[in-house]
Amino acid sequence: MNVGTFEGSNVATFRTLKKDFMATAVIAAEGLGKRYVRGTVEARGMLRDSIMRFARNPVAALRRSKQETFWALKDVSLEVKEGEVLGLIGRNGAGKTTLLKILSRITRPTTGHAEIRGHVRSLLEVGTGFHGELTGRENTYFSGSLLGMKKREIDRKLDEIIAFAEIEKFIDTPVKHYSSGMYVRLAFAVAAHLEPEILLVDEVLAVGDINFQKKCLGKMGDVARAGRTVVLVSHQMNQMRRLCDRVVWVDGGAIRVIGAAHEVVSAYELAMSRGADLRSAESRSRQRAHFVGWEFANQEVEQPHILSTVGPVTLKISAESTEEIDRVTHGIALYNNDRQLIWGTAQYGLSLSPGRNEFSYEFSSLPLRPGPYSWLLSLFEEHEELDMWDAVPEMIVATESFQHPSDEWCGTLNLPARFSLTSPAKATASSNGSGLT
Amino acid sequence: MATTTTPPSSASESLHAAKAAAEALPLATHAPVTVRIEPPRGLLELRLRELWEYRELLYFFVWRDVKVRYKQTVIGVAWVILQPLMTMGVFTIFFGRLAKLPSEGLPYPVFYFAALVPWTYFAQALTNCTTIVVANQHVITKVYFPRLVLPLAAVCSGLLDFVIGFAVMIILTLSFGIHPPATVALLPVFLLLAVATALGVGLWTSALNALYRDVASIVPFIVQFWMLASPVAYPSSLVPERWRWLYGLNPMAGVIDGFRWALTGVGKPPGAQMAASAVAVIALVIAGLIFFQRVEGTVADRV
Numbered sequence: 094m095n096v097g098t099f100e101g102s103n104v105a106t107f108r109t110l111k112k113d114f115m116a117t118a119v120i121a122a123e124g125l126g127k128r129y130v131r132g133t134v135e136a137r138g139m140l141r142d143s144i145m146r147f148a149r150n151p152v153a154a155l156r157r158s159k160q161e162t163f164w165a166l167k168d169v170s171l172e173v174k175e176g177e178v179l180g181l182i183g184r185n186g187a188g189k190t191t192l193l194k195i196l197s198r199i200t201r202p203t204t205g206h207a208e209i210r211g212h213v214r215s216l217l218e219v220g221t222g223f224h225g226e227l228t229g230r231e232n233t234y235f236s237g238s239l240l241g242m243k244k245r246e247i248d249r250k251l252d253e254i255i256a257f258a259e260i261e262k263f264i265d266t267p268v269k270h271y272s273s274g275m276y277v278r279l280a281f282a283v284a285a286h287l288e289p290e291i292l293l294v295d296e297v298l299a300v301g302d303i304n305f306q307k308k309c310l311g312k313m314g315d316v317a318r319a320g321r322t323v324v325l326v327s328h329q330m331n332q333m334r335r336l337c338d339r340v341v342w343v344d345g346g347a348i349r350v351i352g353a354a355h356e357v358v359s360a361y362e363l364a365m366s367r368g369a370d371l372r373s374a375e376s377r378s379r380q381r382a383h384f385v386g387w388e389f390a391n392q393e394v395e396q397p398h399i400l401s402t403v404g405p406v407t408l409k410i411s412a413e414s415t416e417e418i419d420r421v422t423h424g425i426a427l428y429n430n431d432r433q434l435i436w437g438t439a440q441y442g443l444s445l446s447p448g449r450n451e452f453s454y455e456f457s458s459l460p461l462r463p464g465p466y467s468w469l470l471s472l473f474e475e476h477e478e479l480d481m482w483d484a485v486p487e488m489i490v491a492t493e494s495f496q497h498p499s500d501e502w503c504g505t506l507n508l509p510a511r512f513s514l515t516s517p518a519k520a521t522a523s524s525n526g527s528g529l530t
Numbered sequence: 531m532a533t534t535t536t537p538p539s540s541a542s543e544s545l546h547a548a549k550a551a552a553e554a555l556p557l558a559t560h561a562p563v564t565v566r567i568e569p570p571r572g573l574l575e576l577r578l579r580e581l582w583e584y585r586e587l588l589y590f591f592v593w594r595d596v597k598v599r600y601k602q603t604v605i606g607v608a609w610v611i612l613q614p615l616m617t618m619g620v621f622t623i624f625f626g627r628l629a630k631l632p633s634e635g636l637p638y639p640v641f642y643f644a645a646l647v648p649w650t651y652f653a654q655a656l657t658n659c660t661t662i663v664v665a666n667q668h669v670i671t672k673v674y675f676p677r678l679v680l681p682l683a684a685v686c687s688g689l690l691d692f693v694i695g696f697a698v699m700i701i702l703t704l705s706f707g708i709h710p711p712a713t714v715a716l717l718p719v720f721l722l723l724a725v726a727t728a729l730g731v732g733l734w735t736s737a738l739n740a741l742y743r744d745v746a747s748i749v750p751f752i753v754q755f756w757m758l759a760s761p762v763a764y765p766s767s768l769v770p771e772r773w774r775w776l777y778g779l780n781p782m783a784g785v786i787d788g789f790r791w792a793l794t795g796v797g798k799p800p801g802a803q804m805a806a807s808a809v810a811v812i813a814l815v816i817a818g819l820i821f822f823q824r825v826e827g828t829v830a831d832r833v
Contacts, residue, residue, distance in 0.1 A: 195567060
């Protein structure tokens with residue numbers, strides 16, 4: 094827990110705004126911890142093994158279970174407000190799923206407690222309780238009931254579910270004869286028609302074809318808009334950006350960062366792409382000079398981390414220095430979301446003064462394809478590193494697109510170009526897109 | 531719907547209220563609840579209210595089990611009748627005609643069938659119950675519901691078979707010219723004892739099976755021995771008087787004797803012995819609940 098809470102958000106502002114007035118916490122967890130006995134998963138309890146273990150060494154056999162334990166989750170406290178969409182991210186084995194399983198009551202915590210106000214439904218996989226011998230209709234009833242729907246509710250929604258899954262003709266066929274696509278569609282249709290107050294979802298959206306995924310995401314968006322609370326685990330970071338208000342970065346069984354979705358996601362992505370952990374804020378601030386922030390100046394829109402114009406723009410970077418430092422080298426690099434280097438440069442022989450120093454870059458244009466980008470900023474004194482900063486928050490390019498409508502023909506640059514056609518017969522010109530102003 | 535509303539004062543208000551209720555329907559079908567999640571504590575937290583809320587799921591588990599069972603067999607429901615009928619035939623030939631075991635004056639088919647109907651139910655329920663937690667491990671690790679639903683579903687899903695067998699038993703009894711006396715009304719009491727016995731033992735075996743998979747292979751033997759220790763193939767009058775008290779501890783002995791007596795009026799009415807075994811069964815169920823709950827807490831982590 095080295096990095097603090099990020100304050101304020103930019104992209105997510107419009108989403109959080111509508112929820113500001115709804116302040117009731119529907120999930121309140123305090124000090125949740127979960128201890129597992131190592132090896133219980135593999136050692137699928139055979140009586141023989143236990144007897145043998147006991148026969149070989151009775152004392153050790155009895156003590157054994159106390160020794161080989163590990164904490165999958167340690168002292169996790171968090172609150173989720175009504176109507177909020179909270180994302181959980183983190184490496185595999187970080188404890189996201191354990192946390193979700195505790196909140197959905199599948200497993201009980203070893204320490205701590207949580208209170209949940211409202212009906213909870215959890216979706217840890219698609220097609221829970223499906224049985225190959227049963228027909229689509231029968232599975233809809235069983236799976237629906239297992240996920241917490243009342244029979245009356247299923248009666249009412251059955252036609253809608255069947256239509257959503259697009260399997261009208263096969264609803265009375267045993268699902269063992271279904272194609273995997275049909276199976277997943279039906280399973281998801283059942284899940285998508287849950288109407289809980291609180292929904293806990295684990296990585297289930299990564300199934301089915303793209304179009305169906307979009308349909309499900311749309312349906313989930315409806316759920317979020319209907320004021321329901323959602324806790325979501327996913328490895329698809331763009332999905333997290335799009336769906337979540339806040340994101341929790343779980344690391345080593347504990348909360349590492351909690352804050353506005355795109356900020357936490359960006360911080361996480363950067364840490365992952367560098368294969369290293371983010372340097373803690375404290376260790377950076379102990380340096381003689383370090384970066385403290387960046388923003389775009391002279392923009393019309395008051396969102397200093399979002400690029401909204403293809404025209405001239407000024408990038409301002411601030412760095413704190415504790416003393417006079419000469420012969421400073423400052424480097425800057427711009428990366429896109431795939432961690433491709435877009436641009437980089439360096440300035441040599443700078444002098445920093447105690448206090449806040451401001452670096453300024455004036456671009457006549459930053460014609461970048463819309464999307465998230467990140468700045469990597471460095472400060473060296475001769476060859477000694479003073480600071481290396483994956484600037485947070487990341488930069489969002491949200492300019493008008495002058496690119497091909499189809500994704501595969503979009504490049505890295507979003508060059509504003511003016512098009513004209515001169516025909517020999519009549520000289521007409523048509524313009525496509527506006528140029529620089 | 532479980533919501534309580536004060537009567538609206540005017541017609542337009544009532545219309546408005548109805549509309550609001552309809553809009554709120556998906557959420558309002560559940561009363562607002564607060565769930566507290568904490569580490570397991572105490573000897574036994576029954577949460578009967580929650581179990582009641584999940585009664586529909588219990589029904590669906592039973593429904594699914596019955597559907598799948600009949601779909602997977604070629605002759606389906608006929609199997610339910612054929613199995614005890616064939617066993618009855620074998621018993622009648624070998625134990626009856628060849629070994630000439632006494633039948634308290636009852637025709638052999640009636641004597642055996644009256645025992646086989648409750649026994650088949652019990653054996654099936656116990657076997658089902660033993661494996662049900664492990665068989666549903668996939669579901670257990672993915673969704674929450676009171677785990678007690680599983681053993682309850684296991685002992686309930688055999689009841690349909692029992693009803694079919696029971697109907698055959700009545701027909702058979704009548705066809706041998708025996709008219710069941712009024713005591714036949716007491717049959718549900720004996721059935722309840724059989725259900726409770728299956729549940730009491732099944733709670734233990736299902737939880738143990740989640741810990742040690744060997745249990746599922748041991749239970750068929752237990753069932754076999756248990757049948758020999760119950761008056762299925764012979765009358766309990768065959769047991770020497772001085773061992774009767776021990777024999778009476780077996781609740782299934784009381785159930786089977788009770789079935790024969792209630793159906794035909796032959797034999798002794800159930801007495802103090804059966805009351806004692808009923809108390810023993812209640813104790814077994816309570817102990818089973820405690821043990822099941824102990825294991826239940828860790829079952830999602832283990833299976």
